[in-house]
Amino acid sequence: MSRKITIKEIARRAGVGTTTVSRVLNAQPYVSADKRRRVEEAIAALDYRPSPAARHLRGGASGLLGFLTDDVATTPYAVDIIRGAQDVAWAHGMVLLVADSGGDERFAEAAAQVFRQRAVEGIVYAAMYHRPVQLPRGLKGMPTVLANCFLEDGSAPSVVPDEFYGGYHATKAAIEAGHRRIGFINLWEDASGVTPPFPAIYGRLRGYRQALSDHGIAPDAALLRFSNQIPQENVRHTRELLALEQPPSAIFCGNDKVAMNCYSALAGLGLRVPADVAVIGFDNIAHIAEGLLPALTTMQLPHYAMGKWAAQFLMDQRGQALEPLQVALPCPLVRRESV
Amino acid sequence: MSRKITIKEIARRAGVGTTTVSRVLNAQPYVSADKRRRVEEAIAALDYRPSPAARHLRGGASGLLGFLTDDVATTPYAVDIIRGAQDVAWAHGMVLLVADSGGDERFAEAAAQVFRQRAVEGIVYAAMYHRPVQLPRGLKGMPTVLANCFLEDGSAPSVVPDEFYGGYHATKAAIEAGHRRIGFINLWEDASGVTPPFPAIYGRLRGYRQALSDHGIAPDAALLRFSNQIPQENVRHTRELLALEQPPSAIFCGNDKVAMNCYSALAGLGLRVPADVAVIGFDNIAHIAEGLLPALTTMQLPHYAMGKWAAQFLMDQRGQALEPLQVALPCPLVRRESV
Numbered sequence: 001m002s003r004k005i006t007i008k009e010i011a012r013r014a015g016v017g018t019t020t021v022s023r024v025l026n027a028q029p030y031v032s033a034d035k036r037r038r039v040e041e042a043i044a045a046l047d048y049r050p051s052p053a054a055r056h057l058r059g060g061a062s063g064l065l066g067f068l069t070d071d072v073a074t075t076p077y078a079v080d081i082i083r084g085a086q087d088v089a090w091a092h093g094m095v096l097l098v099a100d101s102g103g104d105e106r107f108a109e110a111a112a113q114v115f116r117q118r119a120v121e122g123i124v125y126a127a128m129y130h131r132p133v134q135l136p137r138g139l140k141g142m143p144t145v146l147a148n149c150f151l152e153d154g155s156a157p158s159v160v161p162d163e164f165y166g167g168y169h170a171t172k173a174a175i176e177a178g179h180r181r182i183g184f185i186n187l188w189e190d191a192s193g194v195t196p197p198f199p200a201i202y203g204r205l206r207g208y209r210q211a212l213s214d215h216g217i218a219p220d221a222a223l224l225r226f227s228n229q230i231p232q233e234n235v236r237h238t239r240e241l242l243a244l245e246q247p248p249s250a251i252f253c254g255n256d257k258v259a260m261n262c263y264s265a266l267a268g269l270g271l272r273v274p275a276d277v278a279v280i281g282f283d284n285i286a287h288i289a290e291g292l293l294p295a296l297t298t299m300q301l302p303h304y305a306m307g308k309w310a311a312q313f314l315m316d317q318r319g320q321a322l323e324p325l326q327v328a329l330p331c332p333l334v335r336r337e338s339v
Numbered sequence: 340m341s342r343k344i345t346i347k348e349i350a351r352r353a354g355v356g357t358t359t360v361s362r363v364l365n366a367q368p369y370v371s372a373d374k375r376r377r378v379e380e381a382i383a384a385l386d387y388r389p390s391p392a393a394r395h396l397r398g399g400a401s402g403l404l405g406f407l408t409d410d411v412a413t414t415p416y417a418v419d420i421i422r423g424a425q426d427v428a429w430a431h432g433m434v435l436l437v438a439d440s441g442g443d444e445r446f447a448e449a450a451a452q453v454f455r456q457r458a459v460e461g462i463v464y465a466a467m468y469h470r471p472v473q474l475p476r477g478l479k480g481m482p483t484v485l486a487n488c489f490l491e492d493g494s495a496p497s498v499v500p501d502e503f504y505g506g507y508h509a510t511k512a513a514i515e516a517g518h519r520r521i522g523f524i525n526l527w528e529d530a531s532g533v534t535p536p537f538p539a540i541y542g543r544l545r546g547y548r549q550a551l552s553d554h555g556i557a558p559d560a561a562l563l564r565f566s567n568q569i570p571q572e573n574v575r576h577t578r579e580l581l582a583l584e585q586p587p588s589a590i591f592c593g594n595d596k597v598a599m600n601c602y603s604a605l606a607g608l609g610l611r612v613p614a615d616v617a618v619i620g621f622d623n624i625a626h627i628a629e630g631l632l633p634a635l636t637t638m639q640l641p642h643y644a645m646g647k648w649a650a651q652f653l654m655d656q657r658g659q660a661l662e663p664l665q666v667a668l669p670c671p672l673v674r675r676e677s678v
Contacts, residue, residue, distance in 0.1 A: 082439070095436055099434070099435075100421070118434075231629075231631070231634070235632065256626075264632055291599050293574065
């Protein structure tokens, strides 16, 4: 490893004071854009890396952030939430204690207890899919930011995907490609035909409707389906949409797995994607989206960005009571070849 | 939370001494199978959970295990390695410090430094795909177990998937279903046509050949393909296999993504899975394997088991120099509907 670069050297090279460098390193405000840029350039030029241990060794603080999740492992791409949180933590000289409860409430309470005993300086609580949650009781009074989930009463800060944005921009992409009849195989309807109150479902649906409306397209209930996500059912919905007197020329699918089954139903009908029917997914699960032929245009769930935001918020508000901000991050369109 | 259960209560209920309970809790040897069973039953009946913090608070040990990975996030199912390690760690009152280097060597060295400063009691080093690695220099002298990777010189203990086993049992499953002409679209050939020395490639190939040989089937070079894993190429390999004068009636695919493309090539040829051609994958990526129609029969990469083994080995050998055991865990067949 190379010789240790000091903050003084960075300050000299950037032509600023050491306080400014320290502020930039600690992601604090009160630094002009110009000075921030110069400091960042000096950091890059000198190949400076803050020592993740330095803070811990200097002060009495633990230098630990806790990361508690219900079951990220079952929705593997959600692991990017951990990466986002880690990258911010390390940039601030902190390290992550990670605990995955697997949905076991007692494990979550035990983890909360451990976080307290080890004096973690903040906690990111992440869920595997976007929904309201209840925090382990043991976290009471500890600075906690929720990622990919939220409290019904909004009493703690949270960062979630902007489902409305995703639904809106998926639909808009189809409209801009010239489509007017756009089917939507939305997620989830349970056995009793009831749609549960998950933001992914109602948020995307509102986005879909708003995009149609903004472009002067009347909604058609026949084009809207709710799938229980069983592969055969996704195929059935696709076939029934195509059997309509006025079939859709584009299908927006509630997730990439639905899109995968939609593709195979279309192939079975002898229809080509996108020449005959355009398809848009949701989630951007790389294994599926990049593996399908043609590659799937889909919406990105902002897992990495949520993890980063949550940890950054903890850093920014260190030593204060956390403002209960409720933030929604966009689900950007990932253009490939299916629209 | 319920009242704290003591080791004494467990011992009383199991009819053993507290030392025996302690040994079972700490996964130590010298406990008869019968006593171990009685203790485990008492633990379950009393709903006892060892406090992950207790050990840390009792002694001078840090109670920390380090988990360092190169890029588990890009192969999301590998996150199960973390879960496996965590489950063992917590059962021993330890917690995991997780660091994902994203393949950045400097980050890995910084992580090693942090692990040392925080006096982690052991380290699991995990790779995103099975291959030889070099450990960060900073880990020198620290008790480290490799998971899903290994050192060329075998000087540190490692646990990896048994690729031979996977290739053998995938092929055997096809043979037992009555197939004699079994194609194999193996992973990876680089631009120059050279197959890199990854165990997944040569191990599964040896398994495939051995299974054929054990069942009196002569190998046929025309049935063996190497794919660069680009979807179009996977389709091409499938079509060319089916265009052979003696086409295969089953195709073993190097991973589930290859199988996904194989399915769509077969559909394009008007062939049904498994009635016309059986297909077997590798990896058991649930999103793909459960989402395909018919659901894909495939081989499980033992991510969870590797994480568990690595952490358990650290626990078992605590306070000793680690024996450089090289362990390969089976990749079991997951039967679904494609064979």
